[in-house]
Amino acid sequence: MTSIKEDEKKEIPQFIHDPQTNSTYQRLRFFGKGGFAKCYEIQDLATNQIYAGKIVSKTLMVKSSQKEKMAQEISIHRSLQHAHVVGFHGFFEDSLNIYIILELCKRRSMMELHKRRKAITEPETRFYMHQILLGVQYLHRKRIIHRDLKLGNLFLDDDLHVKIGDFGLATKLEVEGEKKKTLCGTPNYIAPEILTKKGHSFEVDVWSLGCIMYTLLIGKPPFETSTLRDTYKRIKQCEYRIPSSLRKPAASMIVLQLQSDPSLRPSVDKLLQHEFFTSGIMPAALPLSCLTTAPRTDQLEGVTLNRRPLNEVNANGNIMAVDSPVKRAPPAELRSVEPTSHKQNLIALRDQLATLLTSKLKCRPECLNDDMSDPAAQPLVWVGKWVDYSDKYGFGYQLCDESVGVMFNDTTKLIMLANGVNVHYINRQGQEQYVTMREYPQELDKKMKLLTYFRRYMTEHLMKAGASVPVRESDGLSRLPHLHQWFRTTLAVIMYLTNGTLQINFQDHTKIILCPLMQAVTYIDVDKNFRTFRFSTIEEHGCDKKLYTNLTYALEKLNSVLANKMC
Structure with missing residues (x-):
């Protein structure tokens, strides 16, 4: 009897060969799945270029309507070329599958951003909405309605x-004024004229854009309810x-x-x-830390939008130029750190684990495989190295992006960004001060020297835990999650970050990284395999005994922390 893994390989x-271009691609890591398709990172062996391979099994394309839908998706997407549309690089098939070669977007979708951040700042929303609108403007000028715009x-x-x-629901208008009547879309973003079947056109995308903008700024969709019926009722009544x-x-807007x-x-x-785009800060760029934490608005204030008309694009349809950030000296005054609901996150995680572990969870070896992992739920930040010097000074750690932090015994904190220049100091009251390694108040001198010592020690003596992460140069806009609380037990070191992530490093070198926002666990086993599973996947398929033991231990420690009100 063959395993699921062996069937997957068959x-x-x-190695995937495109007979039309004579290109050969190597299938790399699993990237995610949705609908009929599985997505992998694939590499062109001739150029070493990395793409996303959207692969659809022909066994799933049994109905003629499904084949027609796939053909239409390919036909529409291959006709598009724009800075704000996923690049289409080709398609082909063999006896088993249909292969679509697409631009790889390594930072996932805005749905993952939403789950980790909920409401984002107005400057960030301006940055994203401007780009989304430029992409949709391009589609509409080509008479294409997307019909499934969502995060x-x-x-x-x-x-x-x-x-x-994802142009699976997209359609092209053949004649001016044509109306489509297909019932399609995603509940939280669907326009009322689609639900009432009155006929629809480009305006359905505008409605979806309104839902997207609302969700980014408010943190939840405008018409969301606990039932589909109530959601549709609210949409029809525009409530x-x-x-x-x-x-x-x-x-x-x-x-x-x-x-x-x-x-x-x-x-x-x-x-x-619209005045929304000229009424405040339009960032020229955002730091990667925005995926988990709000950026420094004091630095964003130096970035303004070029005051030309906002719909102005050049002949190639590229995004309009924006002014570069104005260089400023770091502010000396203290700023309050963005408030976080630490206890709320810990309670949510405790409840999620309790539900999982009290279900009829199967406990058997090799019941979870790579195909069941969900890379989209993988943590963006975790502790790769740590050193406990709390008998004298404090606890030092290095995050996976090579930024370094120290939590001192007096509960103050220093966090050095990966660029080795920008440093955030957080005092006992939780107020944050931005300094650099060269310019900082005299009273921080000893702590800055200790930060340098901790960094050098971890670089020279410690191995990084977890998968390798490409490091991008940090800038002064970043505000990283940092260590909020830590403690040691006889079995493990337990670390809780300000973004809600709970990490437990066990003495046997297994590790778990738990995220209540993504409702997932990243499991690093004794062989250093780094895989992320949703709690729902574990509940459905079970897990091995070691992961079960680790999750049980995590629940026990969460209960202790919450009972002692240490959060």
Whole structure:
């Protein structure tokens, strides 16, 4: 009897050949799955270029309607070329599968950003919405309606630039004024005229854009309820609330997009000229730390949008130029750190683990394989190295991006970014001060020297735990998650980060990294395999005895922490 892993290898070969271009691709790590497709990182052996390989088994394409839908998706996507659309590089098939070669967006989709951050700042929303609108403007000019614009279909590259993807529900209008009547879309983003089957056009994308903007700024979709029926009822009645805390330009733009009558919604061209884009900071770029933590707004204040018309693009359809950040000396005054709900995250994690471990969980070896892992839920930040010098000074650690922190015995903290220049100091009251390795107050002199010592010791003497992560040069905009609490037991070192991540390093060198926001655990076993599984996957398929023991231990320690009110 063959294992699931062996069947997987038979279905999707290690080397994939495109007879049309004579290119050969090597299948690399599993990247995710959705609908009918599985996605892998694949590498062109001739050029070493890395792509996303969207692979669909022909056994799933049994109905003629499914084949037609796939053909239409390929036909539409291959006709597109724009800075804010996922690049299409080719497609081919063999006897087993259909292969679509796409641009690889390593920073996943904006859905993962939303799950980790909930509401994001207005400057970030401006940055993302401007790019999304430029992408949709391009589609509409080519008479294409996407019809499934949502956070899960908006992908991010290494520079956090938005790429619109997944054209499975997209359609092209053949004649001016044509209306489509297909019932399609995703519940939280679907326009009322689709639900009422009155016929729809480009305006459905504008409605979805309003839902996206609301979700980014407020932290949840505007019409979301606990049931599909109630959500659809709210959509049909256009029933939603805008918090009074939202600034007027942002609220105004959302209201314009979320109108029941599609004829009243502005075109994308008009939206690009809205005052929302000129009423505040438009970042020229965002640091990667924004995927987990809000950026430093004091530095973003130095970045302004070029005041040309916002719908102005050059002949190639590229994004308009923006001013570069103004260089400033780091502010000397203390700023309060963004408030975080540490106890709330720990309670959520405790409840998730309790539910998982009290279910009828199967405990057997090799019941979880690579295909069941979910790389999208992988933590972006974890502790790769640590050193306990708390008998004298404190606890030092290095995160996976090579930034370094020290939690001193007096509960103050220093965090040095990976660039080795920018440093954040957090005092006992939780206020944050931004300094550099060269310029800092005299009272921090001893702590800065200790930070340098901890960094050098970990670099020279310790091995990094977990998978390797490409390091990108940090800048002064970054604000990283850092160690909030740690303690040792006879079996493990337990570390809790400010972004909600709980990491437990066991004495036998196994490790678990738990995330309540993604509802997942990353398991580093004794062979140093680094895999992430959703709790729902473990509940369905079970896990090996070692992971079960580690999860049980985590629940026990969470209960102790919450009972002692140490969070």
